[in-house]
Amino acid sequence: MVALTSTGDVVLLGVLLGLASADLVAGAAVVAAGLSVAFRWGSTSLDAIAGAQAVLGPGGVVGPALATTSAWCAAAALVLATPRGWRAPAFGLAAALFVAGPAATDGDSLALRVAAGVVAGGLAVAAGRWLPQAAARPAALALAAIAGVLALVA
C-alpha cells in the first residue's frame, strides 16, 4: 500500500519490506536500497520523492549519471531481494517507485507509473520464483551498497 500510493516514509517502507522478506541479508539490502533513494533525493518522504520525479523526471532517467545509476542499482536490489510468493509484487512496486515513480498528476505520469509498476512487479515475481535466493540475496545487498555509495557521491 505504501509503495503503491507512494505515501509514507522511505525508511518505513524499507523496514516493512525487510520484515516481509523474512531474511537478514534481503532485509538489509532492502533497507539500504531505501536509504540510498533518500540520500539521492534528500528526503525520506515518499510524497516528496514522487513529487520531485513529477517535476524533474523519472529517477532512473534524469540527473547525473551516478544518481541515475544509483536509482537503478537500488531498484535491482529490491527485485533481487524479492521473496517467493504473494509478497513479491510489493517489492516490484517499490522498485518501480525508485526509477519511475512520479506523482500521478496527469495522464502521462499515471501511465508511466502503471507501466513501470507492471514491469517491475512482473520482474520481481519472476525473480522470486526462479532465481536461486542463496545467490540473489548477497547480490542484492551488494547492489544496495553500491546504490548508497553512488547516491552519496552524486
Place this chain on the structure above:
Amino acid sequence: MRGDEAAWAGAAAVVTALWVVAALAGGDPAPVDTTAVGAAAAAGTAAAVGAAWGFRPPRPLWLAGLTLLLLPVATASAVGGSAPVLAVILLLLAAGEVVPSLSSGGGSEDRIGQLQGDESEAEETGQEEIWAQAGLVLLAAGLLVAAIASGRGGNGEWRFVADGGVAAGFGLAAAAVLLGAAALGPTRGRAYAVPGFLVGLVVAPGVSPLALAIIGGALALLSATVLGRRPGVALGFLGLGAAAFSAGRPAAALLLAGAALALAYGGDHPAAGLLGLPGAAALTMDALTTGGGGTPVVLVAATAATAALLVLAATGVTAAIQLAPVRLMEPGYLPWAAVPAAALGTWLLVAPGTWTWTGASGLGAYDRGAAPAAAVGCAVVVLKAAARLREPRQSGEPALSGWSRVTDA
C-alpha cells in the same frame, strides 16, 4: 492478581492516561516537562526510601506506594523543580516491585525465563542482582547530586546550563547508570531507566554532540550483543547519544520513548526493537536535511548497525560473544505493564507525528504511510488466520490456542 501487580497495573494506567492527555493536549504539558533539579530530587528521595525499605519492608503495599510517590513529589516541589510526575510514578513502579522482593528473594518471583545458565543458579544470583540494582540507583542519585552541586558552583543557580560541561557529564553518567541499573536487575525494575532518560534529555546539550553520539552508539552496539541483546537498553543509549545534537532532539525523544515502552514490556524480545523505527526515521530525516557535521551520520550508522546486530543476536549468530543472559517471557505469561505498553507502542509506531511533546514536526509522511500499512497488515494477518482455521488439521498436529500451543490428544 497480587497486591504488587495491582499497584503496577494501576500506576501504569496513570502513566498511560498522562501520556494520552499530554499528546492530545498538543503542547508541552507539565507531566513531561521535567527539570534537572526536580528529577534529581525525586530520584534521590525515591532511592533513599527504597533503600530504607530494604531493611524493613512496608505493609500494606498501598501505603508504601503512597509514601514513595508523595515524598519525591514533595521534595521536588520543595527544591523548586518542575513536576516530574512521570519520573516519580515510574520510580514507584520500579521500587514497588523491587523493594518488597528484597526480603523475599525476588529473583525467583521474576517470571522471566532465563535462556542461558542454570535455573537454580539464576535464583541464587537473583538476590545479588537486586542489591546491585539498588546500589546503582544510589550511585545515580549521588551523581545527580554532584551534577546539581557543580552546576550551582558554576552559575550560582539551581539549574543546568547549556555549556555546563561538568554538570552535564555528571548528569549523563547518572542517566547511564540508571539505564544500567534497569538492565541489570529484575525486569520489573527496568522503569528505573525512565528517570535516566529524562535527566539525559535535560543535560545532554552541555556536552559535545559528536562525542556523545559515538559513546551512545558504542554502548547501544554493546547492549545489542555482549550485554544480553536488550532492545530497550540499546534504544535508550541511541536516544541519549542523539540528545546532544540540537536538530536530533525530537528523534532522541522518540527513541527514548520507544526505549521506555520496550523496557516496560519487560522481556527482551527482538520485536521490541521495532519501537525505535519512528526515531530512526526522524534521525534519517535530520541527517538529510540539517547540518551538524558527522554527528547525524554517526547516529544513523549506529542505529542501522544496532538494528542489524539485534537481528543477528535474535538468530543466534552472535551468541558466542554474549556475556549477559537474555531474558524472555515465559510462554503464556503476560505482565500487566505490557498491556498499556503495547497500546502506546502501537500508537508510537503508527502515528509518531502525534507525539507532539517530542518536538518531532516532520513525520507527517511517516504517519500517512504507516496507518494504511498497518491496516493492510492487520487485514493480511486476519485473512491468514482465517485461512488457517479453515484448513483441516491432521491428528497430532499442534493447534494454536490462546497464547500457547497445545497438542491434540
